Amino acid sequence: MIVSLARHMEDFELDSTNLHAMVRLIHTVDLTSSPRTGTMGGTPFTGRYFMARGPLVDRRKFLAGSAGAMSAAFFGGGPLDALTSRIAPRQSQVWDAGQVRHLLPTVSESRILLKVSFEEALLAAPTLRVGARSFPGRMNDTSGRFWQFYATDLDAGATHSLSLVAANGSSLCEPWTLSTFPPADARPERFRLLFFTCAGGPEGTYTGIGQRRGNLPTAIRNRLLRRALSFNPDAAVANGDHIYWDLHRWSGQRTGALSPRAETSNFDFSGSVFGTSNEAALMLAAEPQIVPVYGTNFRSTPVFFLQDDHDHWENDAAGAFPIAWFQLQLARATQQLYYPEFLPEANRPLGLPWSASSDRGYLSESFGTIRYGSLAEVLLYDVRRTMTLGPQAVFVDPTVEEWLLARTTSPGVRHVVHAPSNPMGWSAGKWGEWYPDVLDRAVGALTTAVPKPYWQDGWLSQHDRLVDAMSGMRARTPLVVSGDLHAIGAGTMQRSGTLNLASNPVTTVLSGPVGTSEGGFPSAVRGVGSSPSGHLDLVETVPPIEQHGFTLVDFLPDRMVVSLFRWDVNSQPLEAIDGLEPFYTTELSTP
Template structure:
């Protein structure tokens, strides 16, 4: 039987402020996790009131996701060179904001600064550069790729002595080491959080997991209802803020989502499949992205009407399909294979037909020296899991992949 909360958490939180909600969570495992969400101390830069800051850029635009150590009651401003960008609140409390700058010059190093509504500096100024224009001829481009940086902080006392995920301080140290090589951009490929809401093994397959019970989401309500938003931040924030902090403030980063970013593992049983993802978890994935890391900026060679792409008050953005173009030297195609995957046997797909057409067009196009495909689930590789491109399955007796045994529920169309 599912353990019940001592009081109705949703009813309690619905009539209280965010601070009271945090105090309430403090008595429970989710609250203990939220306390781990402090950012790493910034090196050689005064972060001021900034908890985390993650930017992305193109040749003419910038998009920044920023959270602060306290809610801002009035709108902050981002200064970009001589220009100013009014912030847009991305949560309901005023802790998370985005800044979307357009009409910038290519290959220009801008000085950025954040100001409160009263003109007070929210942090020290810092530099961020736009990319070269698509027809520019840069001589070099250094790219950082990494994956699966999420997970609640665990413990590590040496090789073979790890419990849970790596501590966030070690993950942050690894990323700082990577940044010491001065990459021009970074791709964070999937699994920025691990907080699967269901278990997929044993007799309780398909039931709420321990994480799902801790969060106790009201899936009939909106993600940004008071209790759901508090639970989402308590679960996701400590997996992102301590890992990145403000370290990437001058390095554009491109975040792809994968299965765990939809708050689930790619798994299937006789009774239920985790993907296509249920509506509420889809909204959790979108809200996590909205709060913590940037969506993809528009690109002239990518159709504006691809799935999960839109022009709204938050900007011309794509949640699932992106382009990193660095002059005529490199183009990286970024695509999430989870959002449009279907279960239709020989007609099933991982990626929508319009997305596939875009990928084929770019693969056959000229005008760029190096073209790289970077899907959230890499092709040419398999771990024998269900939600992969190929029918390979793990032969546990021989500890090897095989196609001699049918992979249950794998779709031929994939």
């Protein structure tokens, strides 16, 4: 197994003597153990855990690669040093996190799935207790620090008491509560859903108003999310870009070459992720971007994580997608370790791509449903995992499109909302968008008059089929809340190509980024901000604002209420986060 490097690093001062001590610690780890037995520092353990079949790590390669890369990152002041000082946010004294480092739950009407990491590796399986019932943990890494818990056959619409217990019976953290969703035929009066995007990114710095470098510090991202949680949402959607660690350059003369971050991580692209040096390299890159952002703050708020381009360890530049096999495995491993997959739902086919039943339970990696009684259904879809090129190009697999169209037109639920990982309504001129808009450098604006290199017409055709179905919901008001775009905005789509949507326009919302760097906003990348696609007639009620924020949507039987929040790092103090109120609210009445 691979030792829990992140935890042990906290005990080291970053000098050469102790780096060598850390390397000696790596030497003590026995990576040749069977999947059910092993040693850590000479101590035997038994347990059931996953280890990918593949070549075991070579010690010299591990030390020359991962340890050398870690040394370079540490002494070069690289973002990996976040593991030593920023990895665990301070938790509220009201709730004792105990040995838990981070905890992210998701739920359906009868199931709970938890992803949990612990301060120390656990040598035997812990247990999740839900009321009087017990559910054994399943190890998700090869060291025993990451576990998942899958509880089934629970009462719907109930508040459940949860606790995590070690194999010896001791408590691993204070008990807490988590509610399952109401059954599909229930008629709740209200449902509040939080949306945000782009919470990832290596640790940045902030020294005062307008004085920051890189991504927002994780403590500030956590503070924004805690403000969002103060409004007591029933669930949350984290829509893409949970990490930024692209492995290839996507612009300039060296396009396609390994990025500096890839060289630091020194991945073995021909090796397995788990059970090799790749596992430690993944954790060193991803953990500082996820664990301190969420901690245990979402323990009582179900969260639904969609992946997007950067979650596949790449930018959505031409040539990067469909994603390479190794980076696909990194994306899957990151999800397995840190945040929950999607639980099954009665109206979502079991055979959709990247959906399967295994010893980890029935889970979908890319397509999810939030069903809250008969009041609301939110359709969650990752457009990167199944995107194709060529004359039949699509963003989502045809079977996924069939599911989306079927649910959009089906009766029995008051509100149906689409939540794709790629924004509808606006273009930033990027390659991997629904739209053909591209930057015309001569005039400094986006245009559809110039062909976008390598862009695929089929992506837009699929977009139009989806929005046509949304607008066709005569008994509902169509709403799309998207991720990916680093901005907050809202508008109504009146036309898409030859489709006249004016009789039931599609309201589209940019949910707001949580961690974007100063160089990550569209205007910084291309010199122009996001704008409505030339393929559309879009009435902008809130033109895209390049600030940090989030969105709340309240579902009621007769309407939806959309509230946008923003915080301006360049003009507002940190304390303003704690008092954020909506700067824009709109009510969408239903017919």
